[in-house]
Amino acid sequence: MERVAGPFLLVRVAGASLALPISVVERIADTGQRAQLDLGEFVGLVDATQDRAAAIALKTAAGVVVSAVDGIGEVVQAALLQPVPPVTRLTVESVVRGLIRLESGAEPGWSVLLDGASLGDLVAERVLERPP
Amino acid sequence: MTRDVPGKTLPREAATRVLSFVGAGLPLVTPITGVERVVEERALVRLPFACRGLVGLLPYAEAMVPLYDLEAFASQRRAVPRDCDNALAGVMPTPLGRIAVRFDRLSGLFPSGDPMPGGERIVSELPLPLQPCIGGATQIEGLVAFFFAPDLFVEQILHSDG
Numbered sequence: 641m642e643r644v645a646g647p648f649l650l651v652r653v654a655g656a657s658l659a660l661p662i663s664v665v666e667r668i669a670d671t672g673q674r675a676q677l678d679l680g681e682f683v684g685l686v687d688a689t690q691d692r693a694a695a696i697a698l699k700t701a702a703g704v705v706v707s708a709v710d711g712i713g714e715v716v717q718a719a720l721l722q723p724v725p726p727v728t729r730l731t732v733e734s735v736v737r738g739l740i741r742l743e744s745g746a747e748p749g750w751s752v753l754l755d756g757a758s759l760g761d762l763v764a765e766r767v768l769e770r771p772p
Numbered sequence: 773m774t775r776d777v778p779g780k781t782l783p784r785e786a787a788t789r790v791l792s793f794v795g796a797g798l799p800l801v802t803p804i805t806g807v808e809r810v811v812e813e814r815a816l817v818r819l820p821f822a823c824r825g826l827v828g829l830l831p832y833a834e835a836m837v838p839l840y841d842l843e844a845f846a847s848q849r850r851a852v853p854r855d856c857d858n859a860l861a862g863v864m865p866t867p868l869g870r871i872a873v874r875f876d877r878l879s880g881l882f883p884s885g886d887p888m889p890g891g892e893r894i895v896s897e898l899p900l901p902l903q904p905c906i907g908g909a910t911q912i913e914g915l916v917a918f919f920f921a922p923d924l925f926v927e928q929i930l931h932s933d934g
Contacts, residue, residue: 727838752819
């Protein structure tokens with residue numbers, strides 16, 4: 641994986657740990673009047689997140705709700721999504737950039753690094769698709 | 773004993789043995805030489821936008837190996853982590869890289885049986901997405917079992933629509 645620039649926001653949805661570049665985040669815990677998407681449902685991890693404990697406003701015109709915000713940290717280790725067999729759906733593969741470990745996090749372990757800009761665009765697109 | 777060089781460091785009889793397991797509710801066998809290790813489902817990393825049948829990534833040998841659930845692959849249901857102890861999976865090398873396949877149950881090692889006459893007909897009654905991953909039918913201790921081919925399964929993943 642190419643060099644990844646942090647810091648990153650670590651969030652938890654449906655038992656999965658996801659990392660977003662902090663540069664795509666506008667606010668945490670308040671999405672204002674923005675349309676919100678359930679991040680766990682959106683990325684296909686769960687039908688609906690049971691625990692919507694935190695909300696994040698993205699710099700695109702949308703927000704997401706997650707189970708928890710675990711912290712902010714810099715990358716201490718990065719890895720490719722190995723091995724070769726495809727592990728994510730091809731149409732959105734560019735959103736999942738790889739795996740990282742952060743220097744600070746609620747629990748040690750790997751987190752999935754998302755391409756914040758691509759995710760933000762996808763979320764905004766989905767919000768705009770929804771009927772008012 | 774290492775199994776890095778199948779057929780070379782294994783006892784001669786191992787090359788003719790099969791590992792028997794249940795996957796997608798089916799009795800399956802695969803040559804033991806094609807199973808690198810049996811591992812527990814631990815420290816699983818779930819992936820967003822996972823492709824069909826993928827449960828997540830398992831840390832393995834200082835790398836990550838994708839763990840697949842045959843039932844989820846066949847039914848197109850979401851594959852989820854199992855909430856139990858001793859959930860096992862087999863790590864199997866393929867030409868495209870290692871994969872791990874979830875075992876519903878591990879039955880053991882058995883001498884490899886001959887292909888069953890008319891096995892194609894039995895295979896044709898299996899769930900459609902799994903049929904291309906099955907290399908035929910055999911009998912293990914008098915019961916029908918199906919040859920699971922990891923390399924053919926990976927081909928199916930490559931060609932599945934998500």
